[in-house]
Ligand SMILES: Nc1ncnc2c1ncn2[C@@H]1O[C@H](COP(=O)(O)OP(=O)(O)O)[C@@H](O)[C@H]1O
């Protein structure tokens with residue numbers, strides 16, 4: 001009895017893990033070797049799904065789209081968050097108001113934010129294009145130009161999430177003792193030198209956290225293109241997650257979709273490991 | 284040459300009360316001046332105004348005759364050692380010391396030379412590749428001083444640099460700081476709340492209290508001729524004994540009588556007679572240091588006083604070199620410094636002898652020394 005009690009106590013958690021984590025993982029790995037459309041029984045197909053994946057140009061385009069998104073989104077996110085945090089860290093009047101204002105989009109539903117931005121970016125009636133016209137600049141097809149659309153989405157996603165990272169950076173900045181800056185003042189450092197040689201190295205761990213968090217959240221890009229562009233124009237905003245979703249719930253290729261998901265998870269893992277290596281060398 | 288002159292300096296933090304009131308201090312070239320006072324009296328504020336880290340609300344700050352109130356900290360040619368050292372945690376000792384020189388675009392060779400030289404002076408050559416977190420408090424403290432030395436500034440400022448060290452290390456470092464001051468021939472302004480540090484380090488000491496200068500003089504002058512009751516009580520260890528009372532004139536006889544009546548001291552023939560004659564009938568406070576209270580009869584020629592009532596010590600501390608014996612008189616805590624081989628003990632009555640010529644009398648209202 002004594003030996004059983006601990007197991008009894010953790011059993012709800014174990015049950016949860018079994019049902020919602022372990023089973024889906026195992027099941028989806030099993031699925032990658034099958035063809036299944038939910039209605040008919042599963043059919044074992046060996047490595048056919050993997051073979052198809054390597055020849056699926058659309059999947060690799062979706063991966064490339066996602067990477068293009070990340071390449072704009074992550075640097076922009078970090079730069080903007082760091083700048084805003086720096087500003088808020090000084091005793092600005094109404095700092096708590098701005099802090100709340102930047103954080104608001106984070107907690108508002110992604111669907112709402114996306115619809116809002118869809119209107120802002122609309123080619124004919126969007127405020128942004130109207131402002132461009134007002135200063136006699138040409139209008140931009142923010143969501144319809146294949147060369148632009150993904151970057152518009154990257155900017156929008158940055159706007160939505162930046163508040164979270166501002167908070168993280170603020171915590172980081174506030175952990176730097178004021179005396180470091182005073183010592184640097186005595187040594188003759190400029191504001192930029194203080195930032196470059198003192199702030200940045202000290203908040204490096206926070207930067208790493210933000211890079212990893214925004215990489216992971218960026219890889220799961222879905223709502224924005226799904227609502228605004230449906231992956232278009234010419235599949236240039238089709239994100240990896242969106243493609244996996246389509247394979248599963250539009251075409252009912254459950255086995256293939258699981259294969260894509262599995263492969264995509266490996267790619268994410270690979271990227272994060274590289275980031276970790278790089279940043280750990282820095283510290 | 285580096286002379287620092289503070290002329291009628293005041294400071295009020297935005298929206299706060301005045302924390303420094305009209306202070307004037309002159310620091311001579313190559314002098315070691317210590318600002319000492321209880322915590323919160325404004326020492327750091329004063330030092331930070333000299334450094335340029337705080338604005339000066341009123342008054343003039345002169346360095347070698349030039350007003351530098353509005354000069355940026357880096358243009359003042361002043362270096363500061365912070366209380367918690369403020370070493371950059373991500374830089375090695377070498378980088379910490381070289382940082383300011385690099386910012387000034389000094390050639391690499393000269394930087395190396397200067398850092399090496401400072402490291403030699405401070406005996407931290409073996410630590411140059413370490414990061415601050417891998418060093419002891421005493422080592423960090425040396426690095427912080429090293430960072431100041433490499434710049435070869437006109438004036439060094441220290442804000443309680445020893446307060447994070449243990450007692451033994453503090454004693455050693457005091458001696459090394461003295462030596463450093465001699466070797467560098469630099470002007471130094473040093474802040475501490477510890478009167479022992481002040482006494483041992485300062486050429487001159489400025490005693491501060493609540494933003495006012497209480498006295499500005501050499502260590503021995505502060506000790507032997509305190510200007511007021513505050514300085515008398517602050518400087519010296521163990522602290523001076525105090526006894527409130529009044530001056531009574533009875534014909535030609537002049538006496539000090541304690542408030543409780545247990546002590547009546549004849550002042551005729553003492554060095555105080557003349558000054559205290561004017562205080563007849565007024566409240567004063569007697570101050571006498573532990574070493575001027577003994578259990579041995581004194582030289583008869585000196586003016587001394589021995590209370591009829593025997594003293595019963597309630598605690599005796601034997602230090603070997605001296606014995607501190609504590610007692611309470613009229614509700615006041617007293618301590619006597621007796622010889623190391625004294626055999627006094629608690630709960631036995633002892634005759635005491637008070638060297639009245641060495642005692643001080645303070646005006647009870649103004650707390651100023653009566654001279
Ligand atoms: N930045 C500040 N803003 C407002 N008041 C301050 C500030 N810094 C210090 N003070 C006040 O000024 C007084 C003197 O402080 P400080 O110079 O730090 O004293 P010390 O160094 O002698 O302990 C204190 O009453 C303290 O509360």
Ligand SMILES: [Mg+2]
Pocket residue numbers: 326327328443
């Ligand atoms: Mg202080």
